[in-house]
Amino acid sequence: MLKDKFNLTNEENKMIFQVALRSHTMSAPYCWEKMQALAFVYTMIPVINKLYPDKKDRIEGYRRHWELFNTTPSVAGFITGLVTSMERQGAENPRFDKSAISAVKSSLMGPFAGIGDSIFQSTLRVIAMGIGLSLSAGGNILGPIAFLLLYNIPAAFVRFIGPYVGYSLGSKFMNDAAESGVMSFITKSASTVGLMTVGAMTATMVSMKIGYVFNVGGAEQSIQEMLDMIFPNLLPLLLTLFCFKLLNKKVKPTVLIFSLMAVAIFGTWIGIF
Incomplete structure (x- = not known):
């Protein structure tokens, strides 16, 4: 169904399905050095292995994603899908600037974290918790079950559908950007936003x-x-x-x-x- 909805080939559908499943591990192997980097590398392994037959290119791809990444796990799928489309563009077009991949990742993780935290952490979780507690206060066993279902069903759905949406929009976006010649502008702008994000993280997280x-x-x-x-x-x-x-x-x-x-x-x- 998703394959037809997003106009994907069998090969693309299989690859994005693996990305969608692996995106659920975001924040599982969390570390303070590079935060969600290991999970991002794990998510991109099927993509790198599929698109780059040469071992040297694969190693370069793994290293490209072994860098600082941190966003709300529920919305990380969109970024992995977008990055997948950029990796495909880079594999098919030798002139594609792969540094744009890192720049786009860095520029999106901050804004998406703000959106994801507002929707899932500050709103949906609070509402689900309120409903669960109101049921539990009356001794109803459905209290914790309701909380888990009300929060996790929408969060899991967004996690799974995100890579499909990101890849679908990204493929068209990257093709149009390459044809219009605005990719260099996007790369420069994304790099600037990424540096601003890192600077803000330095000011708020380092004491x-x-x-x-x-x-x-x-x-x-x-x-x-x-x-x-x-x-x-x-x-x-x-x-x-x-x-x-x-x-x-x-x-x-x-x-x-x-x-x-x-x-x-x-x-x-x-x-x-």
Whole structure:
């Protein structure tokens, strides 16, 4: 039924069906280094293996998706479907700029996270929980069952249908963009939005504050307050850039994580942080 609705060939339908199933694993193998990257790679394995017969191209494809990705799992399917259409475009057209794939992923994960969180986490889950609790308060066994069904049925449906919608829209969109010559503009714009997303994540998710306070003429002066007046979130920015520098020098993420933990504990102990 979905094959006919989205005008897919048997080959495309089989590939998107695998993507739709694997998209359900988003956030299952979650890690703080690259968040949902492992799940995204796992989702794209059937696509990469189908489109790229050469082993070198496959390895490049795996590496292309082994990068930071994080969005609401329920709406991630649309992005995997869109990326699948771009991968097909890249496999069929040697002139296709594959860096656009990463740029589009980075630019979409933030807005889709906002949409997904608003619909599923802040609205649907609250409504389903309210109905479930009202039933449970009266001793009705249907309370938890109603909550699970009311939330998971729509969420699972969107997860499954998302790759089909993303692939269907993406194929036409990518063909039109390639013919009109606007792909370079899209790539540049998406890269800019992606960098803005990473910058916002740095400011909100990375925390580093100087706790040391010194006296000047009998008045206490906080170094952190001085830094915030000059350049808010300067220390999180410098810490992030420093970590990127070490990662580029092939420092292992686990070594970096434990080193930061040790520095944080020692710095807090002596009163710097």
